[in-house]
Amino acid sequence: MELDSKIPPGPIAEKWTRFRSTVPLVAPQNKRRLEVIVVGTGLAGASAAASLGELGYHVKCFTFHDSPRRAHSIAAQGGINAAKNYANDGDSIFRLFYDTIKGGDYRAREANVHRMAEVSVNIIDQCVAQGVPFAREYGGLLENRSFGGVQVSRTFYARGQTGQQLLLGAYSALSRQISLGSVKMYNRHEMMDLVLVDGKARGIIVRNLVTGKLERFGAHAVILATGGYGNVYYLSTNAMGSNVSAAWKAVKRGALMANPCFTQIHPTCIPVSGDYQSKLTLMSESLRNDGRVWVPKKMEDVHAIREKKKKATDIPEEDRDYYLERMYPSFGNLVPRDVASRAAKKVCDEGRGVNATGLAVYLDFASAIERFGKSQANVKGIQNPDAATIRKLGEAVISEKYGNLFEMYEKIVGEDPYKTPMMIYPAIHYTMGGLWVDYNLETNIPGLFALGECNFSDHGANRLGASALMQGLADGYFVIPYTIGTFLSKEIRTPATDTASPEFDKVEKDVRDRIDHLLSVQGKQSVESLHRQLGKIMWDHCGMARNREGLEQARIQIRQLRDTFWKEVYVPGKALEFNPELDKANRVADFMELGEMLVVDALDRNESCGGHFREEYQDSEGEALRRDDLYAYVSAWAWNDSNMELTKEALKFENVELKSRSYK
Amino acid sequence: MNWMVPFLKSSLGRKLIMSLTGLFLCLFLVVHLAGNFQLLKSDGGEAFNTYTYFMTHNPLIKLISYFTYFFILLHTFQGLVLYFHNRSARGAAYLDKHPSKTTFASRNMALLGSVIFLFLIVHMGDFWFKMKRGILAKVSYEGYDQIDDLYTRVTAAFDQWWIVLFYVAGMGFLGFHLQHGFQSAFQSLGLNHPKYTPWIKNTGIVFCILISAGFAIIPIIQYFSK
Amino acid sequence: MKLTLKVWRQADPQAKGRFETFSVNANEHMSFLEMFDVLNEELLAEKKEPIAFDHDCREGICGACSMVINGQAHGPLGGTTTCQLHMRHFKDGDIIVVEPFRASAFPVIKDLVVDRSSFDRIIQAGGFISVNTGQAPDGNAIPVERDKAGAAFDAAACIGCGACVAACPNASAMLFTAAKVSHLALLPQGQIERKTRVKNMVNQMDIEGFGKCSNTYACEAECPKEISVDYIARMNREYFAAVIAGE
Incomplete structure (x- = not known):
């Protein structure tokens, strides 16, 4: 198969402008006759549905949640990047573009990334106009802060709840269109499959999660904005409901999945505390500014800590291994996410993890508290302060900077992080891979578009902090309203899709058969336990570090587990009722297949880049070895149960120079 | 005026009626209490009786008193409407009820109010209605000829311990009703300010104590000083 | 820790609900919802119907989780959603009453799930x-x-x-x-x-x-x-x- 990425001609800085001036338009009276389905109501879906509704299209929008406002974009903490250069520190569209390409370890498509950087400035304007309460300076203007991997302050934020505020902004725009009747909203409706008519995406089959009924919806085009697939690992920072099914159904109908092995692991999450654990909670990356990461040097100390005979504070300074500072003296505790994660895994693999499961390292604020305390004492003119005073003053500074995070940690773990070091461990956080899309965000299925985390296009092999929100809103507000015209301008004579057609009959029957199959197995294992087993295979063999042997094993194990799933799964209840176990079973069944594709992709990519670290490909110092001569391409996979088929889209870098990263 | 009826039937419109009538009745209580204190004057009831005569014969005061009756009825009626509506808005009750930092008074305004309304009926039946029917004894002072001797009726009533108890208990209910009602009225009116709201809340506490204690102390003094 | 749960069960919006009593072994590090996960796994193992409840992000921000726990929405801890409430705030042997959010404007869909x-x-x-x-x-x-x-x-x-x-x-x-x-x-x-x-x-x-x-x-x-x-x-x-x- 040939992949045409449809990148417009011209210099990179002019591509988007030229595209917008030349893209075929749909006249207002025609827009009124065209229907668009949007699946998902996160930042990308809600903003797309609202913007298309404003333009006059008939939009039908779907979410499996009870309200559009619950989509997992809501949980994003840190902020949103934009090349506004309000800080007057030399930021520019090009710099944002460059940082994103470099941060993504040179595995993203230049033209898409540049467009995202261009529209980033409009996003902030739009959100402000909607009433998003961004942080403000005393003069009333927008405040910025700095984030990992960049040298400018370009991150806009609303306390630690930026994702929430941006989503509520998009949700309010969506709500307005719902009230105006241009968007029809379907809550608690989950997409079960995609319907193609004459090779074009023309509709979806959804399950009304309240009644269990299957319903048909037709349209002229279908947009998927259904998020990432991090939950294939079972434990992740994703929400419990986050799933791959909508995108996966598209793959099963012929769409390509690009770079599925590019998964991001976040180094600072609260560790797993037991088998019952259902999800992992992120602690903001900002903590590494003042926290020092360590594990004990001596195994006897490790054992004593695990048996609770010793506390972290009992370990003397000389018996602690501040391994990030030791391994990466120049960046220390502030190495990028992937590097920090791998280092934590390494010391835990050596058996030096500090909780009962052996999978945790300390993030210690004691020296920061002391440092801040002394400096505060100095400021306050306290001569020869005693240790308690220094501690008190220091804790006050830390509380001002990270109070809410410390509170959250204490709520979850039940330990006071001011007194004992936090325990952290890496966890799956984001998936850079996703449906393959061209410049128009259209998949290889005509009329099927993918936005936000659901597509692969902007983050390469690693995403920078505060860029996920930017991409979701860029796609939804500013890209799809234009690019969808490339497809819909040719559809103005197409009548409304007939949902009584044989194509719909066939797909609905497939869906019904699968549901009946799931319910008929009546095995002995719960969906949850099977999902947990899948997650363990994925994490053990395709997590922070991967190797051929492990991946090959994982592929076999996933296959076996998939067989077990279909023989052993127990789904209670009936099809025609509110049945959360059935919902889960539908999603986990798809993860069983995606997991295999992820492993196949990881096997194919014989290099280390970004979140994908292959142990065979590291330099003499254990750092990631990228192989630009062989792997500077996007891997686009077509599903085939026996032999997955790879199509490559070569990545051309005309505006940035490929370099390798070093943090030593 | 086609906005008025929907407004008054809206949830906030009803709250507005409750708070405005409530605050008016608070004012009425102050005036009433000031008058009652004349019962304590040791002048054989002259001050009280002439005051009563003034209050029942001045045309302006009479007009205001009709408003008061109306507001009492409106406040009660509206309160009951809200109560029944709120009950149906809850639907099924919780098995486990938890007060969650709310005050006893705030949770029981309808009950407190209903008891106070019943108290009012008895109270007015005992004094006001008897006066209106003209069955009270007459008394004359300088400038006043043959006016109702309400004083004697009141002091006679407060000779009975159970009537005193009834009045003291009634004032207990009133106290709780005011404890929540006073500051609540300001909240409903939207009169909320970081600087002044604590002040209003404190005033509310002082007000409810002074009013209920003030009314209650009179029968007690009368009973013990007989 | 061993707990007794009295949980509201209601098959559908029209059905008449009732309380059902369960006992569950929890551990103090679990969140309240993880305790429900454990209970549901046990119910599934016995081929009984698990308790339906709304939840998603489990980090206190999506607003999906609900439940009235011992008479309090989101349970006894102030400023905390049910998903962030941990079992260390309960004692061994506690009897916990769990009800759906109750309001005519929030009809029950199933068990603890409301609309x-x-x-x-x-x-x-x-x-x-x-x-x-x-x-x-x-x-x-x-x-x-x-x-x-x-x-x-x-x-x-x-x-x-x-x-x-x-x-x-x-x-x-x-x-x-x-x-x-x-x-x-x-x-x-x-x-x-x-x-x-x-x-x-x-x-x-x-x-x-x-x-x-x-x-x-x-x-x-x-x-x-x-x-x-x-x-x-x-x-x-x-x-x-x-x-x-x-x-």
Whole structure:
């Protein structure tokens, strides 16, 4: 198969402008006759549905949640990047573009990334106009802060709840269109499959999660904005409901999945505390500014800590291994996410993890508290302060900077992080891979578009902090309203899709058969336990570090587990009722297949880049070895149960120079 | 005026009626209490009786008193409407009820109010209605000829311990009703300010104590000083 | 720790519900919802129907989780959603009563799952600023006083979980509606539609059949985001200004 990425001609800085001036338009009276389905109501879906509704299209929008406002974009903490250069520190569209390409370890498509950087400035304007309460300076203007991997302050934020505020902004725009009747909203409706008519995406089959009924919806085009697939690992920072099914159904109908092995692991999450654990909670990356990461040097100390005979504070300074500072003296505790994660895994693999499961390292604020305390004492003119005073003053500074995070940690773990070091461990956080899309965000299925985390296009092999929100809103507000015209301008004579057609009959029957199959197995294992087993295979063999042997094993194990799933799964209840176990079973069944594709992709990519670290490909110092001569391409996979088929889209870098990263 | 009826039937419109009538009745209580204190004057009831005569014969005061009756009825009626509506808005009750930092008074305004309304009926039946029917004894002072001797009726009533108890208990209910009602009225009116709201809340506490204690102390003094 | 749970079970919106008693072995590090996961796994192993409950992000921000635990929306810990409530706040041998959020405007769908779409309709009635994509002026063209932005944020922190309705003895949605009205009324961007917004949102709130506020402030006490009832006073003010003083 040939992949045409449809990148417009011209210099990179002019591509988007030229595209917008030349893209075929749909006249207002025609827009009124065209229907668009949007699946998902996160930042990308809600903003797309609202913007298309404003333009006059008939939009039908779907979410499996009870309200559009619950989509997992809501949980994003840190902020949103934009090349506004309000800080007057030399930021520019090009710099944002460059940082994103470099941060993504040179595995993203230049033209898409540049467009995202261009529209980033409009996003902030739009959100402000909607009433998003961004942080403000005393003069009333927008405040910025700095984030990992960049040298400018370009991150806009609303306390630690930026994702929430941006989503509520998009949700309010969506709500307005719902009230105006241009968007029809379907809550608690989950997409079960995609319907193609004459090779074009023309509709979806959804399950009304309240009644269990299957319903048909037709349209002229279908947009998927259904998020990432991090939950294939079972434990992740994703929400419990986050799933791959909508995108996966598209793959099963012929769409390509690009770079599925590019998964991001976040180094600072609260560790797993037991088998019952259902999800992992992120602690903001900002903590590494003042926290020092360590594990004990001596195994006897490790054992004593695990048996609770010793506390972290009992370990003397000389018996602690501040391994990030030791391994990466120049960046220390502030190495990028992937590097920090791998280092934590390494010391835990050596058996030096500090909780009962052996999978945790300390993030210690004691020296920061002391440092801040002394400096505060100095400021306050306290001569020869005693240790308690220094501690008190220091804790006050830390509380001002990270109070809410410390509170959250204490709520979850039940330990006071001011007194004992936090325990952290890496966890799956984001998936850079996703449906393959061209410049128009259209998949290889005509009329099927993918936005936000659901597509692969902007983050390469690693995403920078505060860029996920930017991409979701860029796609939804500013890209799809234009690019969808490339497809819909040719559809103005197409009548409304007939949902009584044989194509719909066939797909609905497939869906019904699968549901009946799931319910008929009546095995002995719960969906949850099977999902947990899948997650363990994925994490053990395709997590922070991967190797051929492990991946090959994982592929076999996933296959076996998939067989077990279909023989052993127990789904209670009936099809025609509110049945959360059935919902889960539908999603986990798809993860069983995606997991295999992820492993196949990881096997194919014989290099280390970004979140994908292959142990065979590291330099003499254990750092990631990228192989630009062989792997500077996007891997686009077509599903085939026996032999997955790879199509490559070569990545051309005309505006940035490929370099390798070093943090030593 | 086609906005008025929907407004008054809206949830906030009803709250507005409750708070405005409530605050008016608070004012009425102050005036009433000031008058009652004349019962304590040791002048054989002259001050009280002439005051009563003034209050029942001045045309302006009479007009205001009709408003008061109306507001009492409106406040009660509206309160009951809200109560029944709120009950149906809850639907099924919780098995486990938890007060969650709310005050006893705030949770029981309808009950407190209903008891106070019943108290009012008895109270007015005992004094006001008897006066209106003209069955009270007459008394004359300088400038006043043959006016109702309400004083004697009141002091006679407060000779009975159970009537005193009834009045003291009634004032207990009133106290709780005011404890929540006073500051609540300001909240409903939207009169909320970081600087002044604590002040209003404190005033509310002082007000409810002074009013209920003030009314209650009179029968007690009368009973013990007989 | 061994716990006894009395949980509301209701097969569907029309069914008559009842309490069912379960015993479950929990561990103090579990979240309340993880304790339910464990219980559900046990029920599944016995081929019994698991208890349905709403949940998603499990980090206290999506607002999906609900449950009234021992009479309190989101349980005994202040400023905390059910998903962030951990079992260390309970004792071995405790009997815990778990009920759905109860309000006529939140009909039960199944067990502990309720339908909160009435909240969506309140927002649709006016909880927005009418600005189409692409119409916005530069972000810094609209300066916002820092304290005002902070106050707007405090109101906007609402997660739409419905605990205010569940906690209120009158099942009133005033805190939810007031939070949205205040968020937008405090910002310069929200001024244009200020009057119509509050009128329409209050009107929709009434249509949905929520109760009337009687200022008990139970909503504030049980709100997982600790949103202040001061916003209710603000909404009252906004509403009266719009209806009485408005043209």
